[in-house]
Amino acid sequence: MIRSFRALLIRDLKLAARVGGSGMMGLVFFLAIVTLMPFALGPDLNLLSRIGPAILWIAALLATLIGLDRLFQADQEDGSLDLLRLAPVPMEVVVVAKVTAHWLVTGLPLAIAAPFLGLLVALSPEAIGAMVATLLVGTPALTFVGAVGAALTASLRRGGLILAILVLPFMIPTLIFGVSAANAALGGTVPFATPFLILVALSLFAAVVGTVGAAAALRSGE
């Protein structure tokens, strides 16, 4: 089981690296959205630094959606998903492997890039640290929730838009606690740990529900 997990993970990472990686696209999209914000709001650094965490979180959320529709769809189209269904490995392991690979090429780069983009919206050093921490523990929740939607829409021809409609409501809790944790680090009445721990809990919860849900959706979608 561990071997097939590793094989799948490496396969997906290689695919992401060699086939015009969606990871880089997500990163560029992230940068584009953060760049758009000052144009919409005006280049007021005080305002930007106050709502900076919110901007970064929204951008990260949207960037996660990019490429999510291809998570299982590509495998569905070339038939490898059918082989995975027939394989002795439980579908849950397949889901975890694919989601981990997807997170490594989209979520992780976002968290690593956050400090540089934080500079664009004039975040203070403490806030940047908090931003990276919240994105690191929060983006897995987004990916796992998104995996359920991706599995449900795997066989649809135009799954991208409906995927967004399906999963965005479920991403709201992560967004709330991600932003409030980052804001707590900016200073406020709530200590950083409170929303941050809830964010961790949300990620763990999403990991369980997302894995089981996506696996069930893939199994029933044959």
Next chain:
Amino acid sequence: MVRMIRSFPRRMIGQPFRRTRWNTRGATSECRIVEGSPGCDALRLSEIVIQPVAIRALQAGLETAKSTSMILDLANPTRFMSFSGRLLPWLIGASVVLLGIGLAMVWFVAPADYQQGETVKIMYLHVPAAWLSLFFYVTMAASALGTLVWRHPLADVSQKAAAPIGAAFTLICLVTGSLWGKPMWGTYWQWDARLTSMLVMFLIYAGILALWRAIEEPNRAARAVSILTLVGAVNVPIVKFSVDWWNTLHQPASVFRLGGPTIHSSMLVPLLVMAVAFTLIGVSLHLSGMRTEILRRRVRTLTILEAERLDAQAA
């Protein structure tokens, strides 16, 4: 769609009814055995899958099938159609009468609030709609379990019929709440926990409706939607307890709470009458929605059969 198959061999009775074995060419994958007796020479096929219990009863012979429960009877779409057809006029009549009584009570009997004045009467639409939006979500989630665990055809149908009704009640709740909020709180909308979780609920309903429309094949759509519905069920307790967990602008629960309701009986009685009336309306809509859906599926199967027949003729 019922078709008879001649010369039904006795030894087939104990066999599992997989789609490949008992598929007549035209009937596609939705065709299953509904009735047959051991040694008889005919059996009925319906386009809609029956639950495993019914198959087991079938295997044990028709005698036991007849003695099994009412639920099993209703599990058969044909029996459901006749039963709901008889029940529906009564339900509609009762909901119209109760709605009339309820509205009259709200209009003439229920007192105006000493602080809120006449605007308190929005409550009699707002609160029942809110209850029913949760009620229909729970109905959908229960049916989703029925679809996933028992592969029950009526569960699919019930799920599909409940979605637009629940969404409509959620919308009514949001709109009336917003209209009530303007005079009372001074704003149409406030991002507090109850309002926000209700809005999320509406979005989830919208997603479910979108997914129903996106997948054409009804059985596959039903399974996909049930997974989404069950994942979305997380939101139901959040809506219910949001007023207890967070300190919100929305008032806490005042009817169903430990220690009895906190509203006066002169308002509680009309509210409960309205709630029952709304429930009856909802159930009537749900039943007739289910009937429409069953008929729609029959039409779909007939269309496919017809197309295949023409196809075979042309070939």
